[in-house]
Amino acid sequence: MLQPFVENAIWHGLSPKEGEKKLQLSISKKEPNYIEIAIEDNGIGREKAEEFKAKKMIKRASVGLKLTEERLAVFSNHLKQKHQILFEDLAQGTKVIVKLFVD
Numbered sequence: 001m002l003q004p005f006v007e008n009a010i011w012h013g014l015s016p017k018e019g020e021k022k023l024q025l026s027i028s029k030k031e032p033n034y035i036e037i038a039i040e041d042n043g044i045g046r047e048k049a050e051e052f053k054a055k056k057m058i059k060r061a062s063v064g065l066k067l068t069e070e071r072l073a074v075f076s077n078h079l080k081q082k083h084q085i086l087f088e089d090l091a092q093g094t095k096v097i098v099k100l101f102v103d
Contacts, residue, residue: 001071004064005039005096013043013094016052034101042093072098
């Protein structure tokens with residue numbers, strides 16, 4: 001479930017970045033009714049990554065987020081839980097937050 005987010009952070013955020021590269025994964029129970037998973041990098045950010053992507057000769061369709069949404073929908077239906085995916089643009093990098101809500 002987290003693989004596409006971690007892979008995007010590495011390939012699109014960190015690999016084109018010069019200098020120190022950081023990737024942090026945290027899982028916490030924020031409140032009794034949900035678990036929060038955060039993937040944070042100090043990469044080049046989503047806007048700059050899109051600029052790099054637009055310049056590439058070979059274009060590939062991104063299906064990682066769509067597949068993750070489908071997996072979470074199946075997971076949520078099976079366990080009667082809901083989910084939410086949030087993207088935060090940081091001063092340096094990106095943070096993705098996945099919230100899994102428990103009934």
